[in-house]
Amino acid sequence: MSGFFAALNTIRGRIVIAGAAVAAGLIPIAVIGIGALSTISSTIGTELALLQRVSGLSSALAADVSDEIRSAEQYLTARDPETEQRFREAATAVYELQRTLAGIAELDPAERRAATRIGTLRAQAEVRYEYAHALSDIGRTSEAAAAAANAREPADRLVQEARTISAAQAVRSQAAGERLAAAADGRLQVVLAVLVVTALIGSGIAVALYRSIDRPLRQVVDVAHRFGEGDLRPMPIKTAAMPSEFADLSLAIERVGSQLRTMVGGLIAESDRMSAAAGDLSAVSEQLAASASEVTTSMMEVTGGAERQAAGLDRGMSQMERLAAAATANAELARLVARQGAEIHRLAAIHQRDIAGAATTLGEVQAVVEHSATQVEHLERLSVAIDDFVDLIKRISSQTNLLALNAAIEAARAGERGSGFAVVAEEVRELADSSQQAAEEVTATIRTVRQQTAEVANTMAVGRTKVSGIGHVATGAAKALNQMLTGIQQIEQAAQGVTTEAETTLAAAHEVSAVLRSVSEAATQHAAAAEQVTAAAEEQGASTEEMAAQANELSQVAERLRKLVEGFTV
Amino acid sequence: MSLASRLIVPVLLACGAFSAGCGGQRGDIRLGLAGPFAEPRGRSMRLAAELAVREINAAGGLRGRSLELVVLDDRADAVRAVSVARQLSDDPSVVAVIGHLTSGATLAASAVYNMGLHPVPMISPSASSPLLSGAGPYTFRICPTDRAHGTRLAQWAVDRLHAQRVAILFLNDEYGRGVRGVFAQQFTGRGGRLVADDPYLDELPSFEPYLERIRRRGGTDALLIAGTRPGAERILEALRTVGLRPAVLAGDGVAGIEATGLLAEGAFVSAAYLPDQPGQANAEFVRTYRAAYNGQEPDHRGAGAYDIVHLLARAIRAVGPDRAKLRDYLAGVGSATAAYDGVTGRIAFDAQGDVPGKKVVIGVARGGRLVSAEDRP
Numbered sequence: 042m043s044g045f046f047a048a049l050n051t052i053r054g055r056i057v058i059a060g061a062a063v064a065a066g067l068i069p070i071a072v073i074g075i076g077a078l079s080t081i082s083s084t085i086g087t088e089l090a091l092l093q094r095v096s097g098l099s100s101a102l103a104a105d106v107s108d109e110i111r112s113a114e115q116y117l118t119a120r121d122p123e124t125e126q127r128f129r130e131a132a133t134a135v136y137e138l139q140r141t142l143a144g145i146a147e148l149d150p151a152e153r154r155a156a157t158r159i160g161t162l163r164a165q166a167e168v169r170y171e172y173a174h175a176l177s178d179i180g181r182t183s184e185a186a187a188a189a190a191n192a193r194e195p196a197d198r199l200v201q202e203a204r205t206i207s208a209a210q211a212v213r214s215q216a217a218g219e220r221l222a223a224a225a226d227g228r229l230q231v232v233l234a235v236l237v238v239t240a241l242i243g244s245g246i247a248v249a250l251y252r253s254i255d256r257p258l259r260q261v262v263d264v265a266h267r268f269g270e271g272d273l274r275p276m277p278i279k280t281a282a283m284p285s286e287f288a289d290l291s292l293a294i295e296r297v298g299s300q301l302r303t304m305v306g307g308l309i310a311e312s313d314r315m316s317a318a319a320g321d322l323s324a325v326s327e328q329l330a331a332s333a334s335e336v337t338t339s340m341m342e343v344t345g346g347a348e349r350q351a352a353g354l355d356r357g358m359s360q361m362e363r364l365a366a367a368a369t370a371n372a373e374l375a376r377l378v379a380r381q382g383a384e385i386h387r388l389a390a391i392h393q394r395d396i397a398g399a400a401t402t403l404g405e406v407q408a409v410v411e412h413s414a415t416q417v418e419h420l421e422r423l424s425v426a427i428d429d430f431v432d433l434i435k436r437i438s439s440q441t442n443l444l445a446l447n448a449a450i451e452a453a454r455a456g457e458r459g460s461g462f463a464v465v466a467e468e469v470r471e472l473a474d475s476s477q478q479a480a481e482e483v484t485a486t487i488r489t490v491r492q493q494t495a496e497v498a499n500t501m502a503v504g505r506t507k508v509s510g511i512g513h514v515a516t517g518a519a520k521a522l523n524q525m526l527t528g529i530q531q532i533e534q535a536a537q538g539v540t541t542e543a544e545t546t547l548a549a550a551h552e553v554s555a556v557l558r559s560v561s562e563a564a565t566q567h568a569a570a571a572e573q574v575t576a577a578a579e580e581q582g583a584s585t586e587e588m589a590a591q592a593n594e595l596s597q598v599a600e601r602l603r604k605l606v607e608g609f610t611v
Numbered sequence: 612m613s614l615a616s617r618l619i620v621p622v623l624l625a626c627g628a629f630s631a632g633c634g635g636q637r638g639d640i641r642l643g644l645a646g647p648f649a650e651p652r653g654r655s656m657r658l659a660a661e662l663a664v665r666e667i668n669a670a671g672g673l674r675g676r677s678l679e680l681v682v683l684d685d686r687a688d689a690v691r692a693v694s695v696a697r698q699l700s701d702d703p704s705v706v707a708v709i710g711h712l713t714s715g716a717t718l719a720a721s722a723v724y725n726m727g728l729h730p731v732p733m734i735s736p737s738a739s740s741p742l743l744s745g746a747g748p749y750t751f752r753i754c755p756t757d758r759a760h761g762t763r764l765a766q767w768a769v770d771r772l773h774a775q776r777v778a779i780l781f782l783n784d785e786y787g788r789g790v791r792g793v794f795a796q797q798f799t800g801r802g803g804r805l806v807a808d809d810p811y812l813d814e815l816p817s818f819e820p821y822l823e824r825i826r827r828r829g830g831t832d833a834l835l836i837a838g839t840r841p842g843a844e845r846i847l848e849a850l851r852t853v854g855l856r857p858a859v860l861a862g863d864g865v866a867g868i869e870a871t872g873l874l875a876e877g878a879f880v881s882a883a884y885l886p887d888q889p890g891q892a893n894a895e896f897v898r899t900y901r902a903a904y905n906g907q908e909p910d911h912r913g914a915g916a917y918d919i920v921h922l923l924a925r926a927i928r929a930v931g932p933d934r935a936k937l938r939d940y941l942a943g944v945g946s947a948t949a950a951y952d953g954v955t956g957r958i959a960f961d962a963q964g965d966v967p968g969k970k971v972v973i974g975v976a977r978g979g980r981l982v983s984a985e986d987r988p
Contacts, residue, residue: 136788143689143719144742153693153719157690160784164783164784164810164812165812165814167783167810168783168811168815171810172815172816172820175809175820175823176820178824178827179820179823179824179827
């Protein structure tokens with residue numbers, strides 16, 4: 042029994058059980074119908090053949106007995122060999138007929154007794170007449186007359202018996218008719234009972250099957266639609282009363298929903314963090330640009346100072362002090378740039394990891410969506426199986442229809458006695474029609490199921506496209522971050538250069554203040570060094586601009602990401 | 612009534628009635644014995660069958676069970692034979708029937724033995740009607756048919772008696788007509804002439820008118836009596852009265868007539884078996900029979916019944932006391948299994964339940980006994 046209930050949990054199981062139930066109804070009807078037809082027709086055939094045979098024999102018997110008596114009586118007066126020959130032949134014919142009659146195995150006891158009596162009477166009549174003929178032939182005519190009179194008694198009874206058998210045939214045919222009618226009635230009741238039960242079971246099965254497929258499918262399709270529209274909020278589907286295929290599908294869809302929810306939630310958070318980081322990056326870039334500009338201005342001043350130093354060595358000492366102070370400030374600024382570059386580097390690395398994590402999650406989503414697509418394809422195959430089953434039912438009902446038609450023809454052939462069976466045949470035909478209609482309805486339902494399945498498949502395809510779009514965006518973001526990191530490294534290198542140069546400047550200034558006298562030669566060297574610093578500061582400025590552009594691009598990417606995830610309701 | 616109950620009820624009834632077939636039952640193994648035992652012609656059949664049963668039981672019975680006969684008298688009457696056959700069929704302890712003796716009774720009873728859910732195998736020792744050939748799968752006989760008797764008698768009339776004119780008196784029943792039909796066909800076919808062909812019944816007031824008519828037609832070389840013993844005795848008496856002395860030929864229906872002594876002296880009688888026919892087994896049987904029954908001689912029905920009981924014993928030893936299995940075994944005697952060499956000769960059944968290999972012998976009444984008239988080999 043548990044196997045039966047387990048089978049009831051699947052669409053396949055329900056279809057098989059439904060098919061078995063319908064077949065269990067249709068097959069007995071077909072068997073009973075065919076059985077009744079063959080029994081009735083063979084019974085009719087046998088009975089009629091027997092009745093015909095016995096009645097033919099008994100009428101031939103009556104005719105030959107009359108002939109035997111006539112020629113026997115005739116011989117007593119005519120005494121010619123031809124008449125004797127006719128008597129012998131008639132007597133032989135009567136013997137043969139009686140023997141044939143007695144040889145019929147189906148005779149009832151009364152008929153068999155009559156056949157035996159006919160045998161005895163036949164023998165007596167023949168012997169007594171032949172005895173009379175012998176007496177007549179040897180001239181003992183008065184004895185012959187007495188013997189002939191003695192022969193008439195069995196001869197007369199012989200005629201009577203032959204007639205009795207004929208009369209018995211009428212009674213027998215009536216009895217046979219009644220038996221056939223009773224047999225037909227009995228089978229009619231059985232057929233009607235099976236018919237009613239099958240009709241009830243069939244309707245119940247059709248309704249139950251339709252409900253078991255329709256309701257869960259509606260729920261699943263509804264959820265898929267809402268996913269397609271981007272509503273990812275959890276929607277519990279009642280899986281308890283569903284066929285297991287639907288329960289599996291519902292669970293898969295719920296898992297898809299939950300995965301999507303987690304992922305989209307993650308994406309939203311990531312995009313928020315990414316825009317915040319991009320904002321930070323912009324601010325840092327601006328500061329960096331401002332610092333670079335300050336460096337440039339300072340270096341201009343350094344250059345100017347150096348030139349002025351070359352011109353007026355008198356103010357050299359004080360100017361050298363200012364130069365030393367400026368170089369110190371310059372080195373500090375350069376160190377600040379280096380620190381900010383490292384900070385940006387750190388932030389970018391973090392985002393790179395986050396984006397890699399998002400890409401992995403997207404891969405999982407894609408796998409889940411693929412799995413759901415497989416489930417939908419499975420559903421598609423199932424509906425093809427249902428189509429095959431419906432075709433089978435259609436074929437059975439068309440066969441049954443043909444059978445019922447043949448039955449009706451046979452019933453018509455049987456005449457009045459077949460009228461009961463004709464009703465059965467009509468009922469069987471109507472049942473076949475109802476089966477046909479039920480099959481058509483199932484076909485229509487399956488068509489709807491298929492359309493809805495196709496819609497689910499389409500929704501899945503849209504989901505797949507969206508997921509792959511998000512994948513592209515993430516790849517873009519990763520690429521942008523990589524480029525940004527390269528830029529930051531360049532900035533760091535430049536800042537390092539500035540620091541080195543600033544330190545060199547400071548050392549030179551100290552040297553200048555120590556050997557003021559040799560400033561004239563050193564001033565030229567100093568101016569060259571200051572130009573180098575200016576070039577480095579300008580280079581830093583260009584890098585900072587590039588970084589700002591990249592920060593802007595990142596900001597735009599973060600904005601696009603936000604727009605994408607805004608479509609989802611989590 | 613439902614289809615199922617229609618099937619189930621008879622099966623249950625059959626199982627209830629045939630507990631021997633369905634369940635198995637210990638006790639005697641019973642064989643039906645049916646014939647006209649109140650008449651002299653039935654006497655030897657019964658005595659020989661009882662002798663065979665005593666022999667088998669004295670040797671330890673069959674499969675540890677003893678053999679028993681259920682003896683029912685059919686009075687050689689077809690209607691009575693049907694009720695006897697029904698009685699035996701309905702008795703589940705009866706596994707086979709020996710009988711019946713006459714063709715008319717056997718034909719009527721055969722239909723009963725072959726019908727129903729549990730048909731019974733029957734073997735007749737002496738029913739020789741051609742109609743019995745292939746009467747049913749459960750019908751067997753171990754004697755040659757009337758056709759064989761008629762043919763053999765016609766050969767004897769032409770080849771040994773050199774008769775040109777033959778008169779026939781036939782019993783107006785199945786048997787008489789059977790022998791007469793074949794004889795007339797064979798005899799006229801070989802150029803012989805029938806001077807008379809007259810029917811009789813035992814009720815006939817006198818045979819003299821028939822015989823007187825034959826005398827007036829110029830007499831006859833031979834007279835064929837195709838009938839049974841009572842009529843034959845009266846015919847032989849009437850021959851003396853009328854003063855005719857033809858060679859007398861008779862079919863096996865008159866068997867036992869030799870006991871009338873002088874009356875039947877010299878009459879040729881066809882037989883499926885004669886007590887003095889050669890054979891070790893036969894000599895032994897005749898000796899035992901004489902010893903058991905005050906020196907009486909067995910006739911062909913007795914020897915046949917004796918063979919049938921022993922053949923059935925062989926079958927029961929081989930396949931057990933089961934009607935259907937016995938039938939199948941019997942059908943294979945002479946084909947699936949070895950032929951049975953009995954006191955009456957070699958028994959091998961054909962598909963019709965006949966023994967076409969069995970020879971008809973002509974005996975002659977000598978000093979109250981029927982002795983073989985055939986040339987000794």
